[in-house]
Amino acid sequence: MIRPNGRLPRLATLFATLAIVAAACTPAASTAPTGSTATQAPPATSGASAAAGLKYPESGEVSCGSDGSPGSFNGKDYTGNLKSIEAPDASTVVFNLCNPDVAFLQKVAFAVFGINDSGWIETHAADGSIKDLLNGTGPYKLDEWRKGDSLIYSAFDNYWDKANYPLVPNAVLRWATDAGARLQALQGNQTTGITLVGPNDFETVSNDPNLLLAPAPEGQALNTLYLGFNHDKEPWDDVNVRKAVALAVDRQRIVDFYPEGSEVATHFTPCAIEFACEGDPWFASGGADQIAEAKALLTTAGFPEGFETKIQYRNVFRGYLPEPPVVAQDLKEQLEAIGITATIEEQESGTYIGNANSGALDGIFLLGWGADYPEVTNFMDYHFGAGATAAFGAPYPELATPLGAGNSTTDAAARKAAYTEANAKLQELVPMVAVAHGQYANAYLAGTEGAQVSAISTEVMWAMKPPATATDPNTVVLTQGAEPIGLYCADETDGESLRACEQSMEGLYGYEVGGTEVKPILATGCEANEDGTVWTCALREGVTFHDVSTFEAEDVVLSFAVQWDNAHPLHKGNTGIFEYWAGLWGGNLN
Template sequence: MKSMNKRYLLLLCVLVIGLVLAACGGGAATPTEEPMPEPTEAMEETPAEEPMPAFEPMVMTADNCDYGGLLKEIAALDQYTVQFTMCSPDPAFPSKAAFSAFAIQPSEYLESTGGSGQLLEKPIGTGPYMLDSWNRGEEIVYKKYDGYWGTAAIADTLVFRWNSEAAARLLELQSGTLDAIDNPAPDDFQTIADDATLQLINRPALNVFYVGMNNTYEPFNDEMVRQAIAMGIDRQRIVDNFYPAGSEVASHFTPCSIPNACVGDSWYNFDPEAARQMLADAGFPDGFSTEIAYRDVVRSYLPEPGVVAQDIQAQLKENLNIDAEIVVMESGAFIAAADAGELPGLHLLGWGADYPDMTNFLDFHFGAGASQQFGDKFPDITDALSKGAALSNDAEREPFYVEANNLIKQHVPMIPVAHGGSAVAYRAGIAGAHASPLGNENFSVMDPGKDTFVWMQNAEPISLYCGDETDGESLRACEQVTESLLAYEVGGTAVVPSLA
């Protein structure tokens, strides 16, 4: 789950997998019986069957709950039962358990590949597809797993391809070489809707695009500087010019469709005069020089990263006399640098929901276990978030999220810009086509009318390991192979049974 830092998440994933497998293992499977021969006088007495190995349950208990997580104990009670004991009530726990970061993989495989990096490229799971090949830079090919425990995949072969250019993705879809594309450009929505050979399915805007700053670097260590930049960017202009229908300016960090997301004060209004005065009061009447770092990867929250970066660059110069150099980075290196707190200027990033709860947005970014993306933590924010996360009733949680939202506005660790509407475009007539609000489309339920389904997304996955939840392209790719104890309904956020 994304409310934890990656190191803790990895350790917990391995722990949960081990305990679940312990609960489900219990010895070798009983072989199918063959017909017994009729007894004869010469036949010896049938020897007694050897007893099954005794079930040895695993249990892991935390000394206390001060380590920052929510689990006090995980115990395998018997061969088919795992019990989670929480440090405090957690209304989002079923949704977290459905998140693919907790996908189940064979313990033997985890042990044999531990530390080798093989898990990143060769996942083994319980899903409807299995990995056939990954041709780096070209495509990933999956084959239907004939022994799948659930409903078999419809298409025998699933192919993932990628292209960072929205126009190129659409051109291939129109030419018939693809069955579906992710994130068509905002200007192409109407073109797709008017094409009888295509179908456009909108995706709800459960995401946020923000401009990040790290408070350990000057001048962003000054709260007045951060507030001035917040007032000096016209966010409505960005949404109007570069986002598709269904998008909206972010009044708060978390999308308002999530309970308690938009309680507390709304974000700063665009006020360039007040912004310039505040920047001058902070000691920068003539502005300063910095940089804007981003990765050239299309996301639902940032459909046109290059032009948005240029517009923010222009606004900073026009409104605040800030000279910002644009720095484009490779996706994996950019994420790593952001998490490590190594980006000294502004950076453009965003977040898509893993599950519809405040903890998924606020705790991951501003909680006690957050990365160094924004620099030093704000204890008043982390305290409010910890109290809110410990309650199970939305009404009881509300005062703490009012406090957290107001403090985020005051401290300005980042600037929430937009909740981006997006869509998936398919060939017309594909049965089961859908757009997941969580970005985890399930291709096993789609019928392309042929043996192979070809999908094109914005970028190549960084890895095929769902435990690394920082990259949406990677999550979608690994989710075709692995499964968790619970799951999200196809095309929705409701939790349904899976392996449990």
């Protein structure tokens, strides 16, 4: 195994890290009962023989929850579905689950679960630099992040699949928040492609013979705009207030600002996804009768004359929200009809996402979701499951329970019943108002090979080739809507950061280029046992990271463990919240 720069053997340092966690969870010797002995970490060794027996958590057992009650670990409640991760040898990783997970492969294919070298994590998570760097196994390596301008990539000479990718030796990821500026860059041959064509520019691109419009295929606009409320904060702690806003807003009026093909949301999850739209559609809103009902609800809540609040948003173009300031202003005007006076508050993108996930937003907040993987669990579990972020306040048990039932069975009838119940609870509790599913399109120079518009926002430059007429045919340039917030994507949620990571990072599985089907990448395959609670993954051999470290099972274990365990000394990133973990796996250790 290659260990550059005289670094300690990575397995030895992983065991040392596990020992730190074990020590933190073990009573001090002075308070231990007489005759007791503290559990010691295994001795530091190297090689495949040392990998045998590698397990996380290294000491203690996870107790799984049941019948809506949480399990436990280390004396604390545990709501997650992962029980342990094991590496019986250097080429095998085993995931033990509490309950079956119908979306296991889709989750491990998602960009936030890209695999980092364990030694890299130990060094760069500890000093905080991990959020500004990339060290993956993918076709492109990151050469430089020119803050405020671009990310510069070049082909990785030791890439395990270099016979196929990348198609050209160089790549640049740029950004421009204004849709018009992105289009001008494309028209000026300064970029190979752009994401998210402006709503008023579809026709312009379509009519230009030098450009190619790439709209999302029908049924693949997998996104949702919603108006959110934190029910742990006044006045949103009163369901009458939340429902009053939901009744007052004319959602079609908002969708009229969107590109043709966009639609009013009937359910939180787009109906193209199986089990998304079980049960009744969202109640009518925005009409005279609904305005009258909304006023009555505000009176019941103690606000007969309305109240003052804020409309909070970030000015970042999204498929689900192409005109944030315009929509915020229209919402402000609509709310005046029921006496709500709103001040519009724009926040910087990274600050806004951090405030949302930590539950710090106290007004009506404009946010949305684009599919990370095409499964109802991605929309529902992340937002409303037992491990959901604090954006809407503490999770509702009456929502989390049916979602837990739906994500742990493959029985179609049981899943249908679970999501019917969950969708009904969304209308009863109104933690948010589902507004729109937005149509969107990317655009490219005509003749670009591998032009992509992804339903899950995974446009990868390593599968693109500029036309011969490009300014530099050996460099693919993609211009997106905003600068990445950070590059340690385990602790990021914005699409611009994830897209930056996807050029360099790889997971056990990934997605077909431009598609939604999963395929093995760093694993040659993952197989489930009969009841779906144990997944065994055989790892690809001969893979190296960009710093030439060897890819092995210990890298997988640590990459997952540092996200999973809140008490892990390397549980560090941009915000340190690691929002996706609890949202998708149900909860964290400690």
